[in-house]
Amino acid sequence: MRFLPLILKSIRRNRRRSLLTIGGIGLSVFVITALLSVEAGFASLFNSTGESTLNVYEKGLACPITSRVFDSYLSTITSVPNVVGATGVLRGLYSYQTKDHLVTVSGVDFEQFRRVKHIVVGEGSDTDFAARGDGALIGRRLASDYGWRVGQTVSLIEDRLTFQVAGIFSSDDKTYEGGVLVHKDYLSRIKRDEGRSTYLIVTVTGPSAIAAASRTIDSALANFPKPTTTQSEKAAKELELMALGEIRQMLSLMLIATIIVSIFGAANSVSMSVRDRTREVGILRSLGLRKSHIMQILIGESALVALIGGGIGLAAAAALLTSAKSLGGMIPLVLPPAYAIAGMGIALAIGLLGAAVPSLNASRLKIVDSLRLVD
Amino acid sequence: MDGLLSVQQVSKSYSRGEQDVSVLKDINFEVQAGDYVALMGPSGSGKTTLLNIIGGIDSPTSGRVLMEGADISQLADAELAAWRTSNVGFVFQQYNLLPVLTAVENVELPLLLLDMTKDERRRRALTALEIVGLKPRAHHYPRQMSGGEEQRTSVARALVTDPKLIIADEPTGNLDAAAASNVLDLLQTLNEKFQKTILMVTHDPGAAGRAKRTVRLNKGALVQDAGQPHGRPQ
Numbered sequence: 001m002r003f004l005p006l007i008l009k010s011i012r013r014n015r016r017r018s019l020l021t022i023g024g025i026g027l028s029v030f031v032i033t034a035l036l037s038v039e040a041g042f043a044s045l046f047n048s049t050g051e052s053t054l055n056v057y058e059k060g061l062a063c064p065i066t067s068r069v070f071d072s073y074l075s076t077i078t079s080v081p082n083v084v085g086a087t088g089v090l091r092g093l094y095s096y097q098t099k100d101h102l103v104t105v106s107g108v109d110f111e112q113f114r115r116v117k118h119i120v121v122g123e124g125s126d127t128d129f130a131a132r133g134d135g136a137l138i139g140r141r142l143a144s145d146y147g148w149r150v151g152q153t154v155s156l157i158e159d160r161l162t163f164q165v166a167g168i169f170s171s172d173d174k175t176y177e178g179g180v181l182v183h184k185d186y187l188s189r190i191k192r193d194e195g196r197s198t199y200l201i202v203t204v205t206g207p208s209a210i211a212a213a214s215r216t217i218d219s220a221l222a223n224f225p226k227p228t229t230t231q232s233e234k235a236a237k238e239l240e241l242m243a244l245g246e247i248r249q250m251l252s253l254m255l256i257a258t259i260i261v262s263i264f265g266a267a268n269s270v271s272m273s274v275r276d277r278t279r280e281v282g283i284l285r286s287l288g289l290r291k292s293h294i295m296q297i298l299i300g301e302s303a304l305v306a307l308i309g310g311g312i313g314l315a316a317a318a319a320l321l322t323s324a325k326s327l328g329g330m331i332p333l334v335l336p337p338a339y340a341i342a343g344m345g346i347a348l349a350i351g352l353l354g355a356a357v358p359s360l361n362a363s364r365l366k367i368v369d370s371l372r373l374v375d
Numbered sequence: 376m377d378g379l380l381s382v383q384q385v386s387k388s389y390s391r392g393e394q395d396v397s398v399l400k401d402i403n404f405e406v407q408a409g410d411y412v413a414l415m416g417p418s419g420s421g422k423t424t425l426l427n428i429i430g431g432i433d434s435p436t437s438g439r440v441l442m443e444g445a446d447i448s449q450l451a452d453a454e455l456a457a458w459r460t461s462n463v464g465f466v467f468q469q470y471n472l473l474p475v476l477t478a479v480e481n482v483e484l485p486l487l488l489l490d491m492t493k494d495e496r497r498r499r500a501l502t503a504l505e506i507v508g509l510k511p512r513a514h515h516y517p518r519q520m521s522g523g524e525e526q527r528t529s530v531a532r533a534l535v536t537d538p539k540l541i542i543a544d545e546p547t548g549n550l551d552a553a554a555a556s557n558v559l560d561l562l563q564t565l566n567e568k569f570q571k572t573i574l575m576v577t578h579d580p581g582a583a584g585r586a587k588r589t590v591r592l593n594k595g596a597l598v599q600d601a602g603q604p605h606g607r608p609q
Contacts (some may be wrong), residue, residue: 002487009475227390283471286432287485287532290453367432371467 003293007301023270024308025347028258029313030320033343035255037321037335039175044174051207052084054114054214055236056200059227065093068196069226077202080216082209087112088197090187094156096146103142103156104179107187110137116201117173119181124150124167133186136163139177140170161190174239202230259346269354273301281362282370291363298359299352306351310344317343378443379572380406380429385438387424387595398424400595402438406550406574408539411566413583414576414590422576423544425592429574430463430542431455436544442539460488464533466543466562470525472501472517478524479513482532489536503531506569507561523554530561534571541565543575545583560584 011018024109056077058067069088077086090107110130113119119135121129129135138148148154148165163182171177186195204213221228233246279292288296314335321333387399399421406412414422427433428442439448442462450458464485465471472481480499491499506512507527517525519544528544533541543562547555563585565571575586583589591599 005480006473006476007485009480013475062553084446279471284428284484285456285458285471286465286471288456288458290456292453294486368427371432371471 003297003300007297010273010277010297010301012315014276017269017273018305020184020307021265022312024261024265024269024352025073025306025309026311026313026316028261028350029310029343029347030316031255031258031313032346033314033317033335033339034320035252036339036342037317037333040336040339041333042067051234052210053201053233054202054204054210054217054230055233056202056217056221056228056230057198057236059218059229065091065198068193069198069200070224071195071197073200073221073224073228076220077200077217080213080220082205082213083217084203084205085112085115086200086202087114087116088184088200090184090191090193090196091198092158092161092187094153094158094161096156099157101146105156105161105182105187106176106179107182107184109184110181113181113201116203117171117176119169119176120170121167121169124165129166129181132164132166133183134163135166135183137167137169137181138165139179139181140168141174141177142179143168161187179249199236202232205221259350273298278362278365278370281365282367285367286371294363297361298362299355302351302355302359303348304351306347306354307344314340314343314349339349378405379408379410379575380407381441382425382429383439383441385425385428385435385440386418386419387428387433387436395429398595399428399435402592402597404597404600405592406540406572408572409566409570411563411573411585411587412575413589414574414592415578415580415583416598418578420592421595422592426542426544426574429540430465431459431466448544453523457488460485460536462539464527464536464538464541466529466533466541466546468545468548470517470522470527470529471534471550472525472588474517477514477516478509478520478528478531481517481528482535485532485536499535500531503535504528506534506565507531521554522550526550526558527561530558530565534565539572541571541573543573545576545578547577547579555579557583 056069056073058069058325061067071088073304074088077083087109092105092107094103094105095101096103110126119137122140124137126137129137136154142148143165148168150165150167152165153162154165163180163186169177169181184197185194188196202213202217203212210232214232216229218228284294284297285291318335318340321335382402382404384574385399385402386397388395388397390396402425408571415425416422424433428435431440431450435448439446442458443445447455447458471482472478476484478498479497482503486496486499490541501510501513504513509524509527509531512520512524512528515524517528520528526549530541530546533543541562547558547564550558559582562573562575565588573586575582577583589599589601590597591601
């Protein structure tokens with residue numbers, strides 16, 4: 001700590017180089033933590049799917065918006081062996097205030113829906129929701145994103161969909177926590193899409209019954225006007241999020257490239273900084289500083305620059321994740337503390353690895369050789 | 376005066392390819408406490424190398440350097456570093472101040488290695504700057520000072536740990552006549568008023584004339600050791 005003022009002044013002296021190094025490390029921490037958080041979002045989404053739950057989509061259209069199946073299928077499905085319950089969900093993708101703020105609205109028969117999905121209404125009440133035709137329950141995450149409160153009337157852009165917030169809910173299924181639940185008949189009227197659902201949710205007696213029930217449902221509905229594709233909820237979500245999964249793969253490649261570039265960039269920057277200061281190292285050693293002191297100063301400087309960069313990267317990632325409502329609440333985006341710590345750890349590692357070899361070389365240089373160098 | 380420094384049979388050679396280049400050849404001389412010695416000689420005669428060996432920032436190929444009877448050539452790197460902090464103050468031709476630090480921060484640098492509070496460090500650094508007449512410039516950066524002021528700051532840094540020996544390598548080499556005279560006055564004051572032992576390399580006979588004694592080197596060998604017991608020649 002006794003060398004901290006010297007370290008801080010050195011960072012300030014090479015302002016441009018320090019800023020570039022901070023920027024490089026910040027960018028890499030930003031990408032790493034943002035990606036890790038998206039990964040965490042995916043994981044929580046998949047882990048929150050029901051193990052004994054099936055989704056029935058229109059055949060060939062496993063899309064959460066464009067698929068359509070008839071509600072009349074429900075009576076056929078409930079007669080399939082091992083099926084415990086079933087309900088339809090009509091989905092729409094809307095915008096709030098601007099086209100960038102997407103909101104997923106699910107029209108449900110609430111009594112049936114809460115039999116297949118665990119819903120806990122915190123603020124407000126489900127009674128108020130039931131009493132109002134235009135009532136809505138808002139997912140905890142979405143309410144937090146937009147600051148919606150119980151009693152508030154909200155208008156979305158498309159179809160002039162307006163609802164009154166009757167309650168804020170949480171659910172084991174994180175998909176719904178990022179959206180809005182309204183009465184299905186209300187949404188059907190607005191969308192002029194009565195008697196149909198985007199998909200049907202079916203619960204079966206257990207995970208072992210999923211495969212057989214899926215086959216039976218699809219074959220039972222094969223000759224209906226809209227044949228179906230039935231699969232486990234987890235598989236359906238994976239398909240639904242396939243496009244995002246591809247983005248994730250691309251980001252993974254970018255992540256690896258970013259880390260490599262950051263390490264080389266930081267190492268190069270530190271190496272240049274050390275080379276510029278070889279004479280300074282000689283002066284300090286002539287004053288009595290030991291090799292270990294020189295290492296402390298050079299590595300301390302690099303570590304501090306890396307931590308500043310890491311902090312900025314983390315702040316940027318947290319800001320992005322907080323403001324990223326454009327995914328329509330499909331993926332829960334938060335920066336878990338463990339990932340924040342990991343991000344700072346990565347930044348520190350970049351700084352330390354980048355500084356280690358050049359600092360060691362500088363500290364080992366003979367004092368007279370260091371002093372011989374002209375500025 | 377007591378014996379402070381003893382240079383005994385010191386030789387130094389470098390390997391240049393397959394050839395050994397001898398820089399110092401069997402140098403012997405003594406320096407008493409309170410002495411002021413000028414090392415003179417043509418370029419390449421080995422003056423700076425000898426000074427560096429005495430200051431513990433270079434090592435002899437053979438021979439030894441004793442400071443108050445202790446052989447510094449035998450000290451390990453960390454011990455030698457600690458020895459330098461307490462026993463030697465350097466004044467370089469290029470001043471060698473850190474540009475990112477103010478004058479007082481530069482002077483404080485060696486004190487960071489001693490067990491001392493921040494206030495004590497600052498107090499001692501300001502006292503050293505006062506001795507060299509630069510207390511009003513304490514918070515100026517090297518770039519804001521003249522060459523003479525920079526060199527006086529480096530003298531303050533050299534004496535702040537109260538070392539037994541001050542080593543000055545051509546301290547006036549980069550200064551104009553007035554600034555050089557100022558720095559030489561300062562070194563003389565340190566020697567006469569504060570009893571600091573000074574070893575100075577110089578090309579300037581005028582500067583050497585300020586010393587009590589002149590040692591001449593030529594081609595790595597000591598060729599003359601002329602004492603001037605009354606100090607400054609008349």
